[in-house]
Amino acid sequence: MFDDPMLPADPDLPLLHTRNYEVRAYKVNDGEILLRGAVRDLKPGGLYIENDPEPLAIHHMVIEMRISYPMLEITYASAELKEFPHHECPGIAPKYKQLEGLSIARGFTHKVRELFGGPRGCTHTTALLQAMAPVAIQCGWSMQMLKAQEILASGKELPSEPSEARKMAYKMNLNTCHIWDEHGDHVRRIEEGIPMEAPVWVEKRMAKLGRSTDEWQRKRI
Numbered sequence: 001m002f003d004d005p006m007l008p009a010d011p012d013l014p015l016l017h018t019r020n021y022e023v024r025a026y027k028v029n030d031g032e033i034l035l036r037g038a039v040r041d042l043k044p045g046g047l048y049i050e051n052d053p054e055p056l057a058i059h060h061m062v063i064e065m066r067i068s069y070p071m072l073e074i075t076y077a078s079a080e081l082k083e084f085p086h087h088e089c090p091g092i093a094p095k096y097k098q099l100e101g102l103s104i105a106r107g108f109t110h111k112v113r114e115l116f117g118g119p120r121g122c123t124h125t126t127a128l129l130q131a132m133a134p135v136a137i138q139c140g141w142s143m144q145m146l147k148a149q150e151i152l153a154s155g156k157e158l159p160s161e162p163s164e165a166r167k168m169a170y171k172m173n174l175n176t177c178h179i180w181d182e183h184g185d186h187v188r189r190i191e192e193g194i195p196m197e198a199p200v201w202v203e204k205r206m207a208k209l210g211r212s213t214d215e216w217q218r219k220r221i
Contacts, residue, residue: 018042023135033139035065037132057083061125070168072105092122104136105172140169148219
């Protein structure tokens with residue numbers, strides 16, 4: 001279903017450059033998330049090297065982090081430069097150990113710029129970091145869904161009150177976008193005790209499956 005590229009090709013225009021980000025997160029245990037990210041820049045075949053049909057990778061950086069949950073503190077970080085333009089480029093990789101001990105939630109983008117902006121880091125590795133941070137935030141919701149599945153699979157009932165992790169995830173979303181404006185309607189409804197509506201993508205998929213979003217709502221903690 002997702003094998004097609006996110007952007008369609010334009011056969012009427014010469015391609016100059018393609019940048020791809022990929023970020024994956026894994027549950028290590030109830031208190032830890034493993035986050036891996038990569039960025040890669042490709043030049044089309046034949047652009048830089050004549051008669052070379054293969055795309056040419058000019059940047060390829062990989063970051064791995066271990067993050068405590070639900071506090072979202074970075075406990076381990078490593079950076080690897082796999083493709084780069086200058087022999088000295090990989091020398092900056094060890095500096096990214098300075099991520100350890102930082103929160104990947106509030107204030108992370110500012111701290112990353114402070115530590116690694118401009119000549120203090122690698123432009124592409126730092127850009128990758130900024131793309132990875134929102135994924136860590138999104139993992140909070142996924143960790144809750146996994147926990148709910150585990151509880152139901154054990155034959156137990158889900159708690160009637162929101163979990164502490166869910167409350168923390170809610171707080172971390174405040175003021176992150178116009179929907180989560182602390183003075184907006186969405187947050188007001190939540191504060192009034194009105195159950196949060198199912199995401200649009202859940203509505204679409206449940207409708208396609210001929211199922212109700214109520215089923216999804218009942219399996220949240």
